[in-house]
Amino acid sequence: MAELQEMARVTLFGSRNKGSIAFDPARDIPSLAGKVILITGGAGDLGKQTVIELAKHGRPKRIYIADLPRTKEAKEAVVDSITQEAFGKSTDLGGNEGAANRTEIVFLELDLTQLSSVRKCVDEFKAREDRLDILFLNSGIIRVGKGLTKEGFEVHFGLNYLGHALLSKLLLHTMVQTAKEQPGGGVRLVIVSSEGHVMAPKGGIQFDQLNSECENMSYAQRYGQSKLALICLARVLAQRHPELRVAAIHPGRIITGMSRGLQKESLLARITAPIGPFFCVPVSVGIINHLWTAVSPHVVSGTYYEPVGLPGKVPALGKYPDLPQSLWEWTEKAI
Numbered sequence: 001m002a003e004l005q006e007m008a009r010v011t012l013f014g015s016r017n018k019g020s021i022a023f024d025p026a027r028d029i030p031s032l033a034g035k036v037i038l039i040t041g042g043a044g045d046l047g048k049q050t051v052i053e054l055a056k057h058g059r060p061k062r063i064y065i066a067d068l069p070r071t072k073e074a075k076e077a078v079v080d081s082i083t084q085e086a087f088g089k090s091t092d093l094g095g096n097e098g099a100a101n102r103t104e105i106v107f108l109e110l111d112l113t114q115l116s117s118v119r120k121c122v123d124e125f126k127a128r129e130d131r132l133d134i135l136f137l138n139s140g141i142i143r144v145g146k147g148l149t150k151e152g153f154e155v156h157f158g159l160n161y162l163g164h165a166l167l168s169k170l171l172l173h174t175m176v177q178t179a180k181e182q183p184g185g186g187v188r189l190v191i192v193s194s195e196g197h198v199m200a201p202k203g204g205i206q207f208d209q210l211n212s213e214c215e216n217m218s219y220a221q222r223y224g225q226s227k228l229a230l231i232c233l234a235r236v237l238a239q240r241h242p243e244l245r246v247a248a249i250h251p252g253r254i255i256t257g258m259s260r261g262l263q264k265e266s267l268l269a270r271i272t273a274p275i276g277p278f279f280c281v282p283v284s285v286g287i288i289n290h291l292w293t294a295v296s297p298h299v300v301s302g303t304y305y306e307p308v309g310l311p312g313k314v315p316a317l318g319k320y321p322d323l324p325q326s327l328w329e330w331t332e333k334a335i
Helices: 002-013 043-057 072-087 095-100 117-126 155-180 193-200 219-240 257-265 267-279 288-295 315-320 323-335
Strands: 035-039 062-067 104-109 135-136 188-192 245-249 305-307
Touching: 035 043, 035 155, 043 062, 043 245, 043 288, 062 117, 072 104, 072 305, 095 267, 117 155, 135 155, 135 288, 155 188, 155 257, 155 323, 188 193, 188 219, 188 288, 193 219, 193 315, 219 315, 219 323, 245 288, 288 305, 315 323
Parallel strands: 035 062, 035 135, 062 104, 135 188, 188 245, 245 305
Antiparallel strands: none
16 A cells, blocks of 8 residues: 555656657757766666767767676677667778777776775776766666665665765766866766655655665655655755756656566556556657756756756755755765
């Protein structure tokens, strides 16, 4: 019953799609020549397609995929798949000139449930780059089962929020330095939240429970709490770094590997799966808010956007206006 109630809250009070901004990747992604991009969860559904579209239409210098450790062969398969989908097979690249103009795709290992892995990922990135133009905090989980990260934080909060908070904090200096070279809001931090933020528990974030499995919450509340935290992160970083454009987004209701995984754990998710296509959009549509937020000149820093480009309401921040600052203070102690 609790699960049904939380899902109903999202349905009734979640995002809207009417009046969204028209955005065509082929037409509206500008040249990204010379730029460097990093995206967490870049091997998954939304992340991978985002990389493909940015590489195909923007041709940045490099895109780093930060995702779970895997074998060398598996990493190469991810990179090759993205490269082929963005540019075609090597024989179709038009010789040396075509190969020289394509984006280099680089795989970095990142396990957001281990803060040591986050630090190692950043060290590897900084060893290769002295600039970062666009950072996507895209990776995420939703699961019924309870769990903890290596450092003992509730797993949704630890992976969806805390690992990303540390990653962004460690990369902010590089992004700020990049912004000094190209003022005007071209350096972006895109934080993938969810309309599920409305499922957060009373108070928004239960700080005294974060070092536990949050057994008093449903899995939907644990997920909602982590996604509300990401919106708070966007607010704080936008205020602290006006030279950057920082925004949180909801990509839309999409059938992805994450939602398919939830069906294995949740009876209600399995029961409602057959009607999912009537309420959900394909990944190719779900990434549009990612892309718009990464390149549009109309993005207002600190805003939470529903698809596409629609400022969304965050009721919890109306009730608890001090929540972003309280979360940031907690975060600095935790990491």
